[in-house]
Amino acid sequence: KQEVTQIPAALSVPEGENLVLNCSFTDSAIYNLQWFRQDPGKGLTSLLLIQSSQREQTSGRLNASLDKSSGRSTLYIAASQPGDSATYLCAASQTGANNLFFGTGTRLTVIP
Amino acid sequence: NAGVTQTPKFQVLKTGQSMTLQCAQDMNHEYMSWYRQDPGMGLRLIHYSVGAGITDQGEVPNGYNVSRSTTEDFPLRLLSAAPSQTSVYFCASSSWTSGGRGTQYFGPGTRLLVL
Numbered sequence: 001k002q003e004v005t006q007i008p009a010a011l012s013v014p015e016g017e018n019l020v021l022n023c024s025f026t027d028s029a030i031y032n033l034q035w036f037r038q039d040p041g042k043g044l045t046s047l048l049l050i051q052s053s054q055r056e057q058t059s060g061r062l063n064a065s066l067d068k069s070s071g072r073s074t075l076y077i078a079a080s081q082p083g084d085s086a087t088y089l090c091a092a093s094q095t096g097a098n099n100l101f102f103g104t105g106t107r108l109t110v111i112p
Numbered sequence: 113n114a115g116v117t118q119t120p121k122f123q124v125l126k127t128g129q130s131m132t133l134q135c136a137q138d139m140n141h142e143y144m145s146w147y148r149q150d151p152g153m154g155l156r157l158i159h160y161s162v163g164a165g166i167t168d169q170g171e172v173p174n175g176y177n178v179s180r181s182t183t184e185d186f187p188l189r190l191l192s193a194a195p196s197q198t199s200v201y202f203c204a205s206s207s208w209t210s211g212g213r214g215t216q217y218f219g220p221g222t223r224l225l226v227l
Contacts, residue, residue: 004154034216043202044155044218089154091216098143098162098206099170100216102154 002027004092006103013080014111021075021106023090028068034100035064035075036089044089048075080110114138116219118203124225125193133188133222135203141217142208144186148172148199149221155202161186162208193226200224 003026013019023033032051036044048057048064050073056065063076073090087107091100119134137144145160147170157170161180175197177189186205190197201222207214 036218043220044204046215046217049215091155098208098216099145099157099160100147100155100204102147102156104152104154 002030002092002094002101004090004101004103006088006090006106008106009104010107010109012109012111015080015082017080017110018076018078019080019108021077021088021090021108023073023075023103025071025073025092025101027092027094028071030068030092030094031098032093033064033066033073034091034093035062035073036091038087038089038105040087047088077108080108082110082112084108085110116203116205116217118201118219118222120222121220122223122225124227125190126227127193127195129193131190131193133190133201133203133224135186135188135219136184137186137203137205137217138184139205139207139217140183141205142183143216144180144203144205145170145216146176146178146186146188147202147204149202150199158188158201190224193224195226198224198226 034049035047050066061078087105089105091102116137146158147155159178161167203219204216206216
């Protein structure tokens with residue numbers, strides 16, 4: 001069974017800092033990896049999706065990388081802003097299905 | 113374009129009661145799924161469907177039932193509610209084509225409290 005781990009569980013940074021969130025997975029036979037943002041009491045908003053054949057994806061200040069061989073993905077946030085404060089979840093989907101295996105998330109706080 | 117909608121937003125049940133959580137999407141997605149989110153455990157898959165008339169079990173299916181009679185709707189039924197089913201429930205949908213499995217879109221969630 002795929003196990004997805006996110007470290008750290010919580011992170012606090014001053015505004016303007018660049019930061020990296022980490023995600024690791026145990027089974028490299030993934031179809032894609034998706035990063036989500038979740039605000040308190042809300043649903044999940046998709047940020048980036050990386051197909052297994054890709055190495056990275058970028059959207060604005062966000063850049064996600066994928067290294068299947070080492071079972072790792074990172075989400076890089078440039079020039080962090082207080083509005084980036086949220087919980088960030090990564091999820092891996094297995095080949096043959098679109099079912100997602102989620103990590104428990106990193107709660108990010110950006111201090112003004 | 114409403115995306116994925118879920119009703120109700122919040123529900124309180126007594127142990128043993130049954131109810132149906134509604135989920136609908138207007139993106140003509142083939143794939144739909146239900147997850148539950150519990151503190152410290154991340155989201156876990158309950159049931160999923162790859163098209164009308166096709167459903168399958170996920171990681172934690174016990175106590176839940178689903179059906180998919182249309183592409184748009186994927187209701188989740190709690191047969192006899194238990195306190196262990198207190199959770200936040202999310203419905204998701206995505207495209208499912210030979211070209212790839214796309215981004216999953218989530219609904220706003222249903223908070224369920226079973227007393």
